[in-house]
Amino acid sequence: MFYRNEVLLKDVKRFKLSYTSFASGMNTEVDENLLPHKQAKLVFNYASKNGALKTGHGFRSLTLPWEYPEYAETDYRVMQEYTNEGITNLWHYRYYNQTQNKRNHLILYTISTGQVCFWYVTGMFENSNLVPNVTFTSVPVGINYRLNGQDKLILCSATDGMYVLDQQATIQHFEDAPKLVSMCLHYERLFAITEGERIELVFSANLDPTCWDYTLDDAGFIQMIDERGSMCSVISFNDYVYVFRDYGVARVSAYGAQEEFSVSQLFVSSVKIYGGTVTPCGDRVMFLAKDGVHVFDGSSTTKLVLGIETLFEDVDNENARGLFYNGKYYLACKLNYDDGESIGCEAYSGGYVNNTLIEYDLKTGEVSLTRGVDIKNMISLEEGEISRLIACFNGEHKTKIGELTNDGKVFGTALPKVWISPYSNLGYPNKTKQIREVVLKSKYDCNIKIRTDAEEKTYAVKGSEVTQRVKTNVKGELVEISFITNGADAEISAPEIVLGITS
Numbered sequence: 001m002f003y004r005n006e007v008l009l010k011d012v013k014r015f016k017l018s019y020t021s022f023a024s025g026m027n028t029e030v031d032e033n034l035l036p037h038k039q040a041k042l043v044f045n046y047a048s049k050n051g052a053l054k055t056g057h058g059f060r061s062l063t064l065p066w067e068y069p070e071y072a073e074t075d076y077r078v079m080q081e082y083t084n085e086g087i088t089n090l091w092h093y094r095y096y097n098q099t100q101n102k103r104n105h106l107i108l109y110t111i112s113t114g115q116v117c118f119w120y121v122t123g124m125f126e127n128s129n130l131v132p133n134v135t136f137t138s139v140p141v142g143i144n145y146r147l148n149g150q151d152k153l154i155l156c157s158a159t160d161g162m163y164v165l166d167q168q169a170t171i172q173h174f175e176d177a178p179k180l181v182s183m184c185l186h187y188e189r190l191f192a193i194t195e196g197e198r199i200e201l202v203f204s205a206n207l208d209p210t211c212w213d214y215t216l217d218d219a220g221f222i223q224m225i226d227e228r229g230s231m232c233s234v235i236s237f238n239d240y241v242y243v244f245r246d247y248g249v250a251r252v253s254a255y256g257a258q259e260e261f262s263v264s265q266l267f268v269s270s271v272k273i274y275g276g277t278v279t280p281c282g283d284r285v286m287f288l289a290k291d292g293v294h295v296f297d298g299s300s301t302t303k304l305v306l307g308i309e310t311l312f313e314d315v316d317n318e319n320a321r322g323l324f325y326n327g328k329y330y331l332a333c334k335l336n337y338d339d340g341e342s343i344g345c346e347a348y349s350g351g352y353v354n355n356t357l358i359e360y361d362l363k364t365g366e367v368s369l370t371r372g373v374d375i376k377n378m379i380s381l382e383e384g385e386i387s388r389l390i391a392c393f394n395g396e397h398k399t400k401i402g403e404l405t406n407d408g409k410v411f412g413t414a415l416p417k418v419w420i421s422p423y424s425n426l427g428y429p430n431k432t433k434q435i436r437e438v439v440l441k442s443k444y445d446c447n448i449k450i451r452t453d454a455e456e457k458t459y460a461v462k463g464s465e466v467t468q469r470v471k472t473n474v475k476g477e478l479v480e481i482s483f484i485t486n487g488a489d490a491e492i493s494a495p496e497i498v499l500g501i502t503s
Contacts, residue, residue: 027307032422052493059402085111086398095151156180158195186236198230232275277322332375344372414488440495452476
């Protein structure tokens with residue numbers, strides 16, 4: 001008698017899963033298993049352009065034109081540090097040179113010794129110069145102003161009071177001026193927050209920000225004492241002065257004589273507002289609060305849904321800074337990636353203050369993260385054909401002033417670039433998947449990492465102009481795909497995975 005040996009074979013279906021476009025951005029808020037596979041759960045240091053992953057932002061030493069380029073050996077001069085001291089703040093000082101009948105521009109910056117240095121935006125030298133006769137004992141704030149027909153820069157610190165710098169690099173100290181920590185110009189008066197309890201908004205005499213005689217005809221002050229807390233930033237926006245406080249916003253109507261000034265408390269916030277991030281951006285004001293980025297229109301506030309709100313949890317962003325540049329809101333801040341990785345400044349032995357530059361496009365709503373750069377402060381440098389976002393830094397780059405680039409490097413060191421898919425069942429619960437191959441076009445070297453609940457493998461891909469097939473053999477129910485570039489340049493497009501699903 002013969003018995004037939006029957007083997008039951010499992011039915012395996014083959015599928016192609018396309019990641020055709022990377023334009024879906026990222027989302028850290030939604031449970032991974034509910035996210036579409038094309039939307040990243042995390043992406044940093046890439047730029048998503050035309051549906052591809054491309055080289056992201058970086059920083060290099062500031063480069064600016066020569067005053068007489070016809071005699072120069074190089075196209076641009078590279079800024080040289082004045083000393084090995086850390087840079088603590090920086091400003092763009094604009095003035096009209098009456099002798100030369102032209103506008104001149106300087107970059108001024110303070111260093112950790114309290115001294116003030118300057119560098120000509122268009123000049124003949126690579127080295128900075130020192131402003132004599134002034135040493136600050138705390139980091140000042142600054143603002144441009146025309147006083148008595150001359151363009152000047154007002155510098156104030158919490159411990160030293162007010163100094164005024166003119167175009168001859170001479171500086172004058174106004175001993176009677178209050179110690180200020182945030183200020184703005186509004187209808188020819190200087191409005192500012194005083195150091196201390198920070199419950200007092202002061203304003204100068206009309207047409208003279210150096211006059212602080214408290215009378216009905218000259219300077220004055222407004223106190224705000226309620227549950228909204230201390231003042232943290234003051235700006236001029238849409239014909240009003242707005243005072244941002246730790247937990248709210250006040251609007252000051254400041255027309256005509258000071259006895260006609262009025263104050264309206266607009267709302268109470270349930271989360272702390274970070275004053276250094278308050279930034280007018282055209283027809284709106286952007287700022288960071290403890291729960292994420294908000295937009296203010298002059299009367300009400302809306303929290304933006306950027307998809308990265310969980311990254312703001314359990315971090316202190318008191319040193320975060322905001323800037324409006326080229327139609328985008330830039331936010332230097334600290335994010336909690338909680339992934340065990342140390343990217344860029346995160347590996348610095350002295351620690352870091354901020355670790356990310358967020359770019360938010362006001363027109364499209366697109367968000368990108370540059371991770372691994374510890375920015376202290378930023379300014380926009382706009383003069384003629386010159387347009388730069390420039391910054392000073394904490395940590396290992398504290399002696400440098402850098403400009404934003406699109407080369408994927410921070411002062412010559414490539415930033416690792418990562419795109420991570422959701423860790424999910426790909427819409428087939430309780431089914432085993434076999435990732436058989438990955439098809440993609442990558443112009444530069446990259447790595448593909450495949451992680452499942454059963455195993456993890458990484459495949460190196462050499463850069464090529466043609467589409468490549470990478471043979472893989474990874475099994476599991478839950479699948480996560482990562483595209484990682486360790487070099488400076490990146491260009492990955494049209495990837496798809498070929499997988500088998502066991503029924």
